[in-house]
Amino acid sequence: MDESRPDPYDDINEAVERDWKAETTPSERVKSVIRHTYTPTSAADIADGAQTSPKTARKHLTSLAEDGFVTTTAGAHGATLYRRSDESLITERANRLLAEQSAEELAERVTELRAQINEYRETYGVESPEELAVQLGRETLDDTGADTRTDGSVVTEWQTTRRNVAFANAAISIAEATEHITGDRSPSVPADDSR
Structure with missing residues (x-):
């Protein structure tokens, strides 16, 4: 078996992620990630899941918070944490x-x-x-x-x-x-x- 070849599942996951990123906007990806975020999470972690920058994620999370889709809480060192709102x-x-x-x-x-x-x-x-x-x-x-x-x-x-x-x-x-x-x-x- 050729050990230099990547695991076929890695190739599939990468392809799915590429397609998702190509077919959606950063706003859609941030909303998709936060839709399943039930515990306070940093903008950086959400950005990582949404394949965007923390600055872009924070911008969209702020908008979602204004719309009532997201709840914010203060984290350590004054960082804002985000999660899906109960409402x-x-x-x-x-x-x-x-x-x-x-x-x-x-x-x-x-x-x-x-x-x-x-x-x-x-x-x-x-x-x-x-x-x-x-x-x-x-x-x-x-x-x-x-x-x-x-x-x-x-x-x-x-x-x-x-x-x-x-x-x-x-x-x-x-x-x-x-x-x-x-x-x-x-x-x-x-x-x-x-x-």
Whole structure:
């Protein structure tokens, strides 16, 4: 085997990166990188991922921050760090839900999910998945009732259900606001009690 030849995967990755850089603007690449950046990250690291200079990345990140797509925080030595804003994630997910279902269908789904949350509360005798996690931790430490202990995955399922209610409610709110602006009204949705 010829060891001087590059790994074929390196060639493929380089070709994909070249094509991406040729087919997109620095602004598009910065937005693509920050779209998947959930922890505070330096402009230099984002620039590296976006194949542009830190100065260019910083310019586009500043613009995205002004638009609410990016959140900034102060890093060490006064550096600005960037990450995707929670609001932009919520809006994107809500709009995706609205593309798949009507506000009325989402309202029905919220009712079903709230019933599921109430069932968790009644079944486990606690008000939140976090309280259930504490309860499960105590059971583990006590090491009693090993055969009857609740599977820890219930905590994750409850949290996911609660998060899905929040996203569906956000989608419904966007639909109602849009309809209000255009002069239409949709049926109201019951108040949220999905702690």
